[in-house]
Amino acid sequence: MTTASLHGGPEPSARAAVVSAPARPAERMWWQSHSAQRKTFGYTLLAPAALYVLLLVGAPFLFSLWLAVSDANVGDPVAHFVGLENFRAAWEMDTFWIAFRNSVVFLVVAAIFKGLLGTSLAFLLLQNFRGKKLIRGLVVIPFTLPIAISVLSWKWMYDSQFSVINWVLSRAGLIGSYGSESWPVWLGQPHLALAACIAVNVWRTFPFSAIVLLAGFTAIPLEVLDAAKVDGCTFFQRFRHIVTPMIFPILMIGFLFDTVFTLSDLSVVYLLTQGGPANASKILPVLAYQIGIQAGNLGRGAAIALFLVPLLLPALILVLRNIKRREW
Amino acid sequence: MATPRTARQKEVRRHLLVYAGLTPFLVIAVFPIYWMVITAFKQEPDLYRMENIPFWFNMAPTLKNFNILFYQTNYGSWIVNTMTIATWVAIITLLTAVPAGYALARLRLPGAENIGIAIFMTYLVPGIILFLPLSRVVATLGLQDSWWALVLVYPTFTVPFCTWLMMGFFKTVPMEMEEAARVDGCGQLGAFIRVVLPVSVPGVLTAVIFAFTLSMQDFLYGLAFVSPGDQKPVPVGVPTELIRGDVYFWGSLMGAALLVGLPVAILYNFFLDRFIQGITGGVVK
Secondary structure: OOHHHHOOOOOHHHHHHHOOOOHHHHHHHHHHHHHHHHHHHHHHHHHHHHHHHHHHHHHHHHHHHHHHOEOOOOOOOOOOEOOOHHHHHHHOOHHHHHHHHHHHHHHHHHHHHHHHHHHHHHHHHHOOOOOHHHHHHHHOHHHHOOHHHHHHHHHHHOOOOOOHHHHHHHHOOOOOOOOOOOOOOOOOOHHHHHHHHHHHHHHHHHHHHHHHHHHHHHOOOHHHHHHHHHOOOOHHHHHHHHHHHHHHHHHHHHHHHHHHHHHHOOHHHHHHOOOOOOOOOOOHHHHHHHHHHHOOOHHHHHHHHHOHHHHHHHHHHHHHHHHHHOOO | OHHHHHHHHHHHHHHHHHHHHHHHHHHHHHHHHHHHHHHHOOOHHHHOOOOOOOOOOOOOOOOHHHHHHHHHOOHHHHHHHHHHHHHHHHHHHHHHHHHHHHHHHHOOOOOHHHHHHHHHHHHHOOHHHHHHHHHHHHHHOOOOOOOHHHHHHOHHHHHHHHHHHHHHHHHOOOOHHHHHHHHOOOOHHHHHHHHHHHHOHHHHHHHHHHHHHHHHHOOHHHHHHOOOHHHOOHHHHHHHHOOEOOEOOHHHHHHHHHHHHHHHHHHHHHHHHHHHHHHOOOOOO
């Protein structure tokens, strides 16, 4: 209650409505409208990007769930609900399980090699030496070259007869000459085919692992390490209690990004072997493409692609948690 | 004199060790590219002589492979397609991601951080899950079998990535700039366009580079949506059109791959640190 209202005058708020623009309430209203205006402006700027992502990523993702439970076909625009039929059919397909197993093997084996190569390269690049920029630039080329293009070079290096890899091995006396039993046909022999595809993935992404790790290392302030040294921490202690916790989040993100890209990439296998010989190198993305687009069975293809989700989901959740913990 | 010399010797030895360690990595990384270059300039018979040492020219180098490419294939149109697609993608990305990044970074919108993360997360939804539903979208819009389909779908990964990138970038521009602009009588839009954007040119350029390089990294969408030979972009056209059955013209193939691949790789190379910064959430300064 103000003095004015005690004397029978209107409440300040009511008075503000009657008397035009007394100082304080008007100021608050100006601020409020300013804020509302700012929000409108902000959401307007945000709208195009948000709409694009909603319409062309969000909606298609939901649509793929619908496709997976329908009998959608390339030729037939009308699709009917068939329940879990597509998943059941995939489940009973031998090829599906081969592809599933190959995908997991691909992911794990590639990750081990990338990790080893990437870590050693990162430690080397951490040193100071002449020509570091140039060498770093050369070493990351595999990652920056468009994948479909560099795979061609590998396809030529894996040639059944004129493979340069075999030329070297043969001259070194490790394998026989062309046509002999010990001459490897990289893309034509079941075990070699998958290994050859994994090798290309490792070649392409080990520089990525190294650079991510390097970014993690260089983000650690040297003063912290020096301070720990002064306080009498051993190398191992510094590594265990300072370096590891500081680079761990970055490492996780790099690792998980790589998981997503490796699991969902079809170009290496598709261009090298098409999944052959006899499905030996078939992975889920290639199978989804062959069934969804080449055979035109959109529903079945979508169901197979969605089997990647349970493999990817842990990765996605971890990335989300890591990004959220970040200081902005 | 004795001490500096041993220090110097130590330094030399350290260098030698580092170089020795790096050599295998360099060989592994660069050899496939070297092999492409040398193959592209070799004469056809030179590729198939196993008795020679294959690492250098045994016959005179030739430009014939490039000739074939430009005169007997659609390579010329693929380059034009690639550049046109990338330009459109860059335009769409700029018009959407730059304002969105600004709004999320600067306008204190409620939930801005979560919206930013949500948009960025869509970058992680892999194409292999989206390409079948998107093929329906493309068909409904009548864009199948033309490169316009790719102009439509490539922003699905450039927009999330570049929004995130621009968001990080705009956070580094001092707030005082807009405040000063507002005091000087600029509206909100005016402050953004006339004051903040001009100092953000490096960030905007980075977004353009990524719109270009990321769209050239795609293979799946191009493979799935565009089948006419003259409509393809280079990364899709080269492996699908230049290989017919079992006949490989390795010289032309390598030439075709190189001519577009190397400039992209070099460009991307300069911005690689920004890319890593982007995906690791801006924690790496």
